[in-house]
Amino acid sequence: MKKTLCLGLALAVCVTSALAEDKPLRIGIEAAYPPFAFKTSDGSIGGFDYDIGNALCAQMQTKCVWVEQEFDGLIPSLKVRKIDAVISSMLITEERKRSVMFTDKYYASPARLVMKAGTSVDDDFNQLKGKRIGVQRGTSQDRYATDKLQPLGTEIVRYGSQSEIYLDMQSDRLDGTIANAAPLQEGFLKTPQGQGFAFVGPELRNKEYFGEGTGIAVSKGNTELAQRFNTAIKALRADGTYQQVEKKYFDYNIYGD
Template structure:
């Protein structure tokens, strides 16, 4: 009888553990200063494409989303020390980042573009940018490209914690341009009143060495269970049309890409 009671107690404990695991929120790291992908509403709530996609994925996986907000360059360190379970913050999938984290399949793709005063011209080798101050967000793919390619042509690369800070200095004339992902800079700056007088200049930047394979969700190295669940959820929301509904709220084109 004692053995039976012990077995029964263990079974109940396992059930309780499994219920707790199923009910534990999924902690998603996000930088809420990257419109239209993530931003704060007037009442201080996080909103945007990334936020809505994340909420849809959590609903598909039947888990509660718990959003953890912080600056972009602190997201991977937070993932490593288990302050968050995953990063859903327009993080580009690159070979360099794969050394630190595992990525889901992409959930959208955006090339990078240079934004300067309308009418500016850029030489193919960027030589006429010598002496220009170009703003980039710290620890991004554009930061790496600017540091390795543009700086070699005499460009002064100025790093910021957020893209919104770059826009302020661009408007005030403290910067000559910014290199950033084309979609957010177009939707969050060029299409707004603040972006009047500015335009895309030069080519689209798509070299996978620097600009990766699209935006993915990062998880800790070896977390294959969460990775599989997120990939299945991304496929499900695209198949059932939820992805397209969210996309239509923010963009008038297919952001997913080929």
């Protein structure tokens, strides 16, 4: 009788485990951050984050369901288990590590300031006194600008998406923006919308604000899922899949050292 019971319990555990593995992963993403994530003409999602995420899911032999929302809602959704992971250009910072767990990086890029071409800005940013600088709400750049630029007399204007910032820069409602250098270059400066603008001032690599690269966020304590992603990232780097996706969007090494 005991053997039958134990066998039944073991079978139940195996079935439960199999069901857990078959359950789709819900991946949070903000689809308004080109070239990492954007909406295509048919309304679907495209971009580096999206393609890498799908490649990772294929490598892990796991079905993934993408859940769109604004960036500042991604970590709260992860914490209440509405999503299982975030693949949305999220910097690995000590502050965020208090709320979520991160994988290893899957790319790295410094933050930069973009203003009208020809604008002179020194490393101390004193020229930004009285200027209106747009940042995406809830980002590391938001925190940096609040801590470092606002005390200089800079007006920090927060937005729900980076695309809104670009529109206000074109309309002269903003003097500039601070964001990740890669999307600034690929999604703005290289486009007709970004004509007349340029990077100014220094590269921003302060680890306190800009962390150790960009990683995938999972629920705190979910070491198993983080490790599955880490193994998949290494596999994509080793078999050339990562580089194939990279070449679709960048003509340089986005992964870093």
